[in-house]
Amino acid sequence: MEKQDTEKREMTPYLATAIAEGFCEGEGASEEEQIEAWQYLIDTGMAWTLQGWFGRTAHSLIERGICFAKDDPERIKWIG
Numbered sequence: 001m002e003k004q005d006t007e008k009r010e011m012t013p014y015l016a017t018a019i020a021e022g023f024c025e026g027e028g029a030s031e032e033e034q035i036e037a038w039q040y041l042i043d044t045g046m047a048w049t050l051q052g053w054f055g056r057t058a059h060s061l062i063e064r065g066i067c068f069a070k071d072d073p074e075r076i077k078w079i080g
Contacts, residue, residue: 016040
């Protein structure tokens with residue numbers, strides 16, 4: 001089921017984790033919200049401290065160009 005609420009939610013550690021894993025508040029997250037959640041986990045360093053699956057997935061998303069490493073110069077250009 002597609003998420004109906006279009007109001008932007010403030011990303012928090014709990015919400016980012018819920019979206020990444022798809023539980024509770026994270027169920028039905030849009031693709032944009034999923035990418036935002038993963039980028040949040042990467043930027044805060046949480047992706048590297050949670051269970052191994054998070055780090056492996058974050059690394060894969062960075063390699064595929066979906067997310068950026070925290071200090072990646074390409075990301076800095078992108079967000080200006």
